[in-house]
Each structure stands twice: as structure tokens, then as C-alpha cells.
Amino acid sequence: MTPVWMTDDVALFRDTVRKVFEREFAPLEERWRRQHLADRSVWRQAGEMGLLCTSIPEAYGGAGGTFAHEAVVAYEQGRALVNSFSINVHSGIVAHYLLAYGSEAQKLRWLPKMATGELVAAIAMSEPGAGSDLQAVRTSAVRDGDDYVIDGAKTFITNGHHADLVCVVVKTDAARGAKGVSLLMVETADLPGFRRGRLLEKIGQHGLDTVELFFDGVRVPAGNLLGDEEGQGFRQLMQQLARERLLIAIGAAGMMQRAIDETLAYVAQRQVFGEPLLAMQNTRFKLAECQTETTIAQTFVDACIARQLAGTLDVPTAAMAKWSTTDKLCRVVDECLQLHGGYGYMSEYLIARLYADARVLRILGGANEVMKELIARSMERNA
Ligand SMILES: Cc1cc2nc3c(=O)[nH]c(=O)nc-3n(C[C@H](O)[C@H](O)[C@H](O)COP(=O)(O)OP(=O)(O)OC[C@H]3O[C@@H](n4cnc5c(N)ncnc54)[C@H](O)[C@@H]3O)c2cc1C
Numbered sequence: 001m002t003p004v005w006m007t008d009d010v011a012l013f014r015d016t017v018r019k020v021f022e023r024e025f026a027p028l029e030e031r032w033r034r035q036h037l038a039d040r041s042v043w044r045q046a047g048e049m050g051l052l053c054t055s056i057p058e059a060y061g062g063a064g065g066t067f068a069h070e071a072v073v074a075y076e077q078g079r080a081l082v083n084s085f086s087i088n089v090h091s092g093i094v095a096h097y098l099l100a101y102g103s104e105a106q107k108l109r110w111l112p113k114m115a116t117g118e119l120v121a122a123i124a125m126s127e128p129g130a131g132s133d134l135q136a137v138r139t140s141a142v143r144d145g146d147d148y149v150i151d152g153a154k155t156f157i158t159n160g161h162h163a164d165l166v167c168v169v170v171k172t173d174a175a176r177g178a179k180g181v182s183l184l185m186v187e188t189a190d191l192p193g194f195r196r197g198r199l200l201e202k203i204g205q206h207g208l209d210t211v212e213l214f215f216d217g218v219r220v221p222a223g224n225l226l227g228d229e230e231g232q233g234f235r236q237l238m239q240q241l242a243r244e245r246l247l248i249a250i251g252a253a254g255m256m257q258r259a260i261d262e263t264l265a266y267v268a269q270r271q272v273f274g275e276p277l278l279a280m281q282n283t284r285f286k287l288a289e290c291q292t293e294t295t296i297a298q299t300f301v302d303a304c305i306a307r308q309l310a311g312t313l314d315v316p317t318a319a320m321a322k323w324s325t326t327d328k329l330c331r332v333v334d335e336c337l338q339l340h341g342g343y344g345y346m347s348e349y350l351i352a353r354l355y356a357d358a359r360v361l362r363i364l365g366g367a368n369e370v371m372k373e374l375i376a377r378s379m380e381r382n383a
Contacts, residue, residue, distance in 0.1 A: 003302035005068050005309055013065075014072045020049050021080035029082060032207030033353075036199045038084040040120075040162055046087065047117030053091045056099060061112030067243070067308050074247045078254030081350060083357050084207030086158045090114065092247045093240065094121035094167050097183065101226040101236050106185065110165055122163035124154035124213055125237070131156075132370050134169065134237065135178050139215060141170035146222050148172075148184060150193075150215040156364075161199060161209035164188055168215070169237070172230040181233035183226040186218065193218040204356030241366070242318035246304050248365045249321040252329040252358070253301050256294040259329075259354050260287065263336040266343075266351075283339055290332045297325045316378040323371035326361040333358050 006014070024045065032038045046052050054069035056062025063069065073087055095114055098107055113119040130136035139152025150170060157163070166186045173180030188194055197212030227236060264287060267277040277283050304321045307313040337344035337351050344351050362368045 001299075003305070005071070005302065005306050007068070010068045010072060013069055014076065017051065017072055017076045018080070020051065021076050021082050024049070025082045026080045029084060029207060032084040034206075036201075036206055037161060037209050038207055042085055043090075043117035043120050043162065045117070046085070047115060051087060051091075052117055053095050053111065053115035056091070056095050056111055056115060060099070060107050061115035062095070063115070067305065070247065071250050071305050074250040075254040078251035079258045081255065081258060081354060081357065083205045085162075086208065088244070088247045088251065089123055089158050090121045093123050093244050094165070096240060096243065097123075097167055097226060097236065098185075100240065101183070101232070102185075103223075105223070106226075110185070114165070119164045120159055120162040121165045121167070122157050122159040123167045123169075124157050124160075125169045126156045127153060128155050132367055135181065135234070137169055137171055137181065138174075139168065139170050140174065141168075141172050141182065141184055143172070143222065144219075147219045148222055148225070150184065150186070150218040150220065152215050154213040154215075156200070157211055157213050158364075159209060160211035160213055161196060166213065167226070168213075169233055176231065178234040179231045181237075182230045183233045183236055184220060185224040185226060186215075186220050187224075191218060191220075202360070204353070204359060238315070242313050242315050243308060245318040245322035245365055245371070246301070246308055246313065248361060249297075249301050249304070249318075249325040252325040252361050253294070253298050255354060255358055256290075256297065256325075256329045256332050259333045259336040259351060260290050260294060262350050262354075263287065263290075263339050267339055270341075277339065286335050286339060290335055293328050293332055297328050301325060314378075316375045319366070319371035319374045322365060323362075323368040326358075327368060329358050330362060 050063055051073050053062035054065045054073060055067055058064040070092055077087060095111060098111055110119060114121055125134055127137055127139060129138065139150065139154065141148040141150045166188060168184050168186050170182055170184050171180050172182040193216040195214040200210045202210060267283050270277040301321055304313055304317060333354050337355050340349060340351050343349050346352055
């Protein structure tokens with residue numbers, strides 16, 4: 001079933017993107033996972049192949065596409081299980097903060113280099129003491145002449161080892177709660193007082209660079225503030241969350257389909273009790289259930305993509321897509337792993353990697369419980 005948003009032009013783009021992930025990047029995943037880091041050159045390569053900043057206007061170096069192009073990249077990256085560099089964070093989040101809130105000078109300075117992969121971007125919200133509750137961030141930015149001086153620490157930062165440009169959530173006024181939150185762009189090259197921690201060891205997504213970042217009296221020009229005045233950060237974060245959460249759901253849908261395709265191929269060749277595992281009724285029913293769940297999830301995600309393209313996707317609906325798709329992903333992958341028997345528990349099998357890689361999607365981008373809270377709050381408002 002082709003979704004309405006998948007025009008001929010977007011379908012052609014999808015075919016190209018699928019080939020790129022399958023042929024160029026998927027074969028490198030194993031090495032990246034072993035070294036706990038993708039090669040820096042992958043970002044340039046992704047830029048050359050047109051995977052970065054697909055929905056950023058050409059005037060800023062982007063491909064001038066729409067959210068449909070971004071959705072294709074997110075889905076195919078999930079489907080190929082290429083999880084060692086986050087295009088979602090780079091193009092889907094940071095580039096769109098710049099596009100929405102950056103000055104003309106900021107856009108021209110950073111977006112073209114992000115589109116080529118010359119600059120790698122990260123977003124630093126979470127801190128050791130503040131994850132779900134972003135109002136509690138303590139990293140401070142104090143105005144001093146023409147600079148801000150940043151002090152604090154961030155943790156769990158995706159793309160953090162390679163990042164040249166970090167959008168940092170700071171408190172410009174500790175006394176004002178959400179109204180004291182601002183977003184500051186930090187260029188990390190040769191920056192005194194800025195330090196990256198070690199690559200954090202995770203249970204999955206082993207090739208993705210996830211690090212702590214430390215700011216010790218770091219000076220950045222006051223012109224690096226996003227928006228015309230301080231205190232806009234919380235509102236800016238809230239406005240972008242729907243598209244970010246939808247991108248997570250899209251990637252999860254791609255991973256779900258991959259789990260099923262992989263399992264179908266496995267059970268067709270695995271012999272048990274003198275017949276293919278696929279011939280057993282339990283196997284057939286489990287796969288039928290998984291495909292049904294995946295098709296239902298994909299259909300809802302497609303409807304959300306259409307609404308995002310029309311500019312009508314709201315926060316609670318995106319939250320529904322995020323929690324329900326990532327939750328289903330984990331259940332589908334678990335069933336698929338079971339059908340692999342002991343081989344499913346061996347790291348060399350893709351389903352084992354999927355199992356470990358999928359789990360974090362229920363936590364990052366807003367924990368699924370937070371998604372349910374957002375949905376419940378909107379129900380309460382409408383009651
Ligand atoms: C691999 C990975 C990559 C990440 N990448 C980034 C990144 O690039 N940038 C960044 O800023 N952050 C990133 N994060 C951080 C991520 O966004 C946070 O882990 C997440 O928001 C949860 O925050 P926390 O870990 O502090 O958990 P806590 O806030 O301590 O929450 C713990 C648990 O409490 C429950 N909970 C929390 N709030 C509520 C609520 N309101 N109602 C009910 N239950 C609740 C949930 O079950 C939640 O999982 C990443 C995390 C991981 C693991």
C-alpha cells in the first residue's frame with residue numbers, strides 16, 4: 001500500500017536512499033560497532049550522497065525537499081539498521097532549530113556546512129540531574145560583554161564525539177524556570193574549557209558515539225544565541241518536538257519491518273523436526289501477528305507524516321506515534337528473536353542487534369511515559 005505522501009519523486013529518492021544504506025553503510029556497521037564509533041568520513045559521504053539536510057532550502061545548502069524526504073531517510077536508516085550516526089539529530093533536529101530560529105547570518109554560516117557533512121551537529125539537553133524534566137537543567141550561560149560564559153555538564157549526547165556544532169540547552173536566568181531556558185550554538189573546534197568525555201558503553205547501538213560534554217568557563221559569542229532574546233529556549237524546544245518524535249517513530253517502523261523480513265528468511269531455511277520452521281502453525285501465526293502490528297503502526301505513522309506535511313501534526317498525536325511505535329517495535333523484535341532460538345541470542349545475528357538497538361527508543365526523545373502524560377494532559381484539556 002503506497003501512502004499518499006509517497007509521490008513518484010519521493011519513491012525514486014527512497015530507492016536511491018535504500019541502496020546507499022544497504023550497499024555503502026550497512027557493511028561498515030560491524031566495524032563501527034567494534035570500534036564504538038563510526039568513521040568521521042561517513043558524514044562527508046552522507047552529504048555527498050544527498051542524505052543530509054534534505055528538507056532544508058537550497059538557499060542554505062540543503063536539498064530543498066520536504067519532510068517526506070526526511071521521512072524516507074529516517075525509515076531507510078532504521079530498516080538498514082545503520083545506527084552508528086544520527087542523521088535525525090543532525091538534519092532532523094539541529095538543522096531545523098537553525099532554520100526556524102536562527103538569524104540569516106547563523107543559517108548561512110552553519111547550514112551549508114551541515115549539508116555537506118563538513119560540520120557534524122549534536123543537541124545537548126540532558127544532564128546527569130535533568131533528563132525528562134528539562135526545566136531542571138543547571139548548565140548556565142552568563143552574559144559577559146559580547147560573550148556568554150557557559151558552565152555545566154551534559155550527558156548521553158548523540159553524535160557527541162564527532163560534533164563540531166552543538167545546540168546547548170542552557171539557563172540564562174536560573175530564577176525564571178522554563179522562561180530562563182535558552183539555546184546557544186557552540187562551535188567546538190579548539191574551544192578553551194570545552195571537553196568531551198569518553199564514549200559511553202551502551203547495551204546496544206554500539207557504533208553510535210554517545211558522550212558526556214563538559215563546559216568549564218566556555219566563552220561563545222552572544223550572537224550564537226538562537227532567537228532574538230534570552231528565555232525562548234523552552235518554547236523553541238516544545239515547538240520542534242512533534243517532528244522529532246515522529247522521526248523516531250518512522251525509524252522504529254523501518255526497524256520493525258526489517259525484523260520481520262529477517263525472521264521470515266530465517267524460519268524458511270531453519271529445519272526443525274524434519275520440516276522448515278516456517279511450516280509450523282505457531283511460527284506462521286506469530287509472523288502474521290507481527291506483520292499486522294507493523295502494518296497498523298506504519299499506517300498511523302503515514303497519517304502523521306501526511307499531517308506533518310500539511311502543517312497540522314500536534315504534540316499529542318506525535319507523542320502517540322512515538323510511544324506506540326517504539327513499544328510495538330520492542331514486542332515485535334522480541335517475538336522475532338524467539339523464532340531464531342539460541343541463534344537469536346548471538347550477537348552476530350542481526351535480530352540480536354535489533355533487540356539491543358531498539359530498546360533505547362522507548363527512553364530517548366522523551367520517555368514513553370512522558371508521551372502518555374502529554375496525551376493525557378491534552379485529553380484533560382478537552383474534557
Ligand atoms: C543512547 C541515548 C542517546 C541519547 N541522546 C541524547 C541526545 O542526543 N541529546 C540529549 O539531550 N539527550 C539524549 N539522551 C537522553 C534522553 O533523552 C534521556 O535519557 C531521556 O529524556 C530520559 O531522561 P533520564 O535518562 O534522565 O531519565 P529520567 O528523567 O530520570 O526518567 C527515568 C524514568 O522515569 C519515568 N518518568 C520520567 N518522567 C515521567 C513522568 N512525567 N511521568 C511518568 N514517568 C516518568 C520514565 O519511565 C523514565 O524512563 C539520550 C539517551 C540515550 C540512552
